[in-house]
Each structure stands twice: as structure tokens, then as C-alpha cells.
Amino acid sequence: MSEEGTVQVSLAFDRRSPEEMDAISREMLERYQSRRTVRHFSTDSVPMDVVERCILAAGTAPSGAHKQPWCFCIITAPDVKKQIREAAEKEEYANYHGRMSDRWLNDLEPFETDHLKPHLEEAPVLIAVFRQAWEPDEVEGKKQNYYVQESVGIACGMLISALHESGIAALTHTPSPMGFLSEILKRPAHEKAFLLIPIGYPSKGCKVPDIARKSLDEISVKFGSETK
Numbered sequence: 001m002s003e004e005g006t007v008q009v010s011l012a013f014d015r016r017s018p019e020e021m022d023a024i025s026r027e028m029l030e031r032y033q034s035r036r037t038v039r040h041f042s043t044d045s046v047p048m049d050v051v052e053r054c055i056l057a058a059g060t061a062p063s064g065a066h067k068q069p070w071c072f073c074i075i076t077a078p079d080v081k082k083q084i085r086e087a088a089e090k091e092e093y094a095n096y097h098g099r100m101s102d103r104w105l106n107d108l109e110p111f112e113t114d115h116l117k118p119h120l121e122e123a124p125v126l127i128a129v130f131r132q133a134w135e136p137d138e139v140e141g142k143k144q145n146y147y148v149q150e151s152v153g154i155a156c157g158m159l160i161s162a163l164h165e166s167g168i169a170a171l172t173h174t175p176s177p178m179g180f181l182s183e184i185l186k187r188p189a190h191e192k193a194f195l196l197i198p199i200g201y202p203s204k205g206c207k208v209p210d211i212a213r214k215s216l217d218e219i220s221v222k223f224g225s226e227t228k
């Protein structure tokens, strides 16, 4: 037992050969590089057991003090999707017609987005991710969670990667403010909407903006001489 009383178990970790690591990391990077945010979806349904496994994969994310402060709402009901689209378009109309700065609107131009969000009804599944700022507790009232934004952000990254690995496209969507999601989905007070992620197959002939990703030199700084 550790000081906190948690039983310690042996870690299952297979150390790979340098050759295996090289090959696996090359394949991994190629798969990751092919992931794109999709904004035009086919209405075809996706296998729900695959979606559920991706959510379980997201649930393996590390979290502050292992509080796992997330909840993933899986929405397929057409009437709920319609309500979400209508509420999101209302917020996005206000965003695109006054709330966003000119610079922001300019930065969004390559993505050809506007306040209309048909994908919220066309995508077969919407995943609304909620962060749990605290946990309700009978004795203490509220029990604190830690590093909630960081933890849920990591879990969402893992979800998006797991979906991509499984052959499902996703849109990371933030129709802010997202309070309407709590109301429509009747979420408890300790949960706050974090991201709305429509998922499915890309529509036929789906196009994505031609963007570049930063190089290793641009996104990293080395402290040490070891290069290989």
C-alpha cells in the first residue's frame, strides 16, 4: 500500500526495440498528419460500438488527481440535434455579426465558416463534452476537481485521435457561449460545456482548407546536444 492507501500494481510496459519504435512512430505520424477537421458530413450512420470505444479511449486520459472530470454526451436523436443547431446558430449569428473582432473574422476567412451550422443536423452523431468543475458531495457540498481544463482538453485530444484512428471524422466546434448545451441536455450544475464535436463520415467531395502545419523547429526548442 502507498501512503495514501492505494494498492500499487506492476506496470505492464513492453520496451520496444529502436527499430520498432522508429517504424511505429513513422506510421503514427503519417496517420496523424492525415487528420483534418471536417465541416461537411454525410448523413450515413457510424457504428456506435466504435464511437463508444473511442469515448472509452478518451476516458484513459490522465487527469488531475485522477478525478476524470469529464462527461461525454452522445447525441443521435434528430429532435435534440435540431434544438442544438437552432441554439448554436443563434449564438453564432451574434458572434459573426458583432461579438467577434475584425481580426478574428479575418483569421476565420480561410475556413469559410459562418453562422449557419447544417452539420449539427447532418452529422449522425454529436458528442457534447462537459467538464466537471467540481463533484457534488453529500457531506462537503462541493468536492474540488483539479486542472479540469487541462484534463478535459487532453481527453478531447485523445477522443479526436481515437476517432481518426477508427475511421471517423470530427469537427472540433465551439459555438460560444455554450450554455445552451447544458439547458438542452439538462446537465447538472457542476458540469459546464467544453466542446461540441460532430462526428461521422465526410460528405462526398468534401473539401478542407489548404493549410500548413508548423515544422518541428517552429514548435519545439531543444535544451541538450542529443539529436538522435
Ligand SMILES: Cc1cc2nc3c(=O)[nH]c(=O)nc-3n(C[C@H](O)[C@H](O)[C@H](O)COP(=O)(O)O)c2cc1C
Pocket: 035, 036, 037, 038, 039, 111, 113, 171, 172, 173, 174, 175, 208, 211
Ligand atoms: C478549441 C478549438 C475550437 C475550434 N472551434 C471551431 C469552430 O467553432 N468551428 C470550426 O469550424 N472549427 C473549429 N475548430 C477547428 C480549427 O479551425 C481547426 O482545427 C484548424 O483550422 C486546423 O485544421 P485541422 O484540424 O484540419 O488540422 C476549433 C479547433 C479547436 C482546437
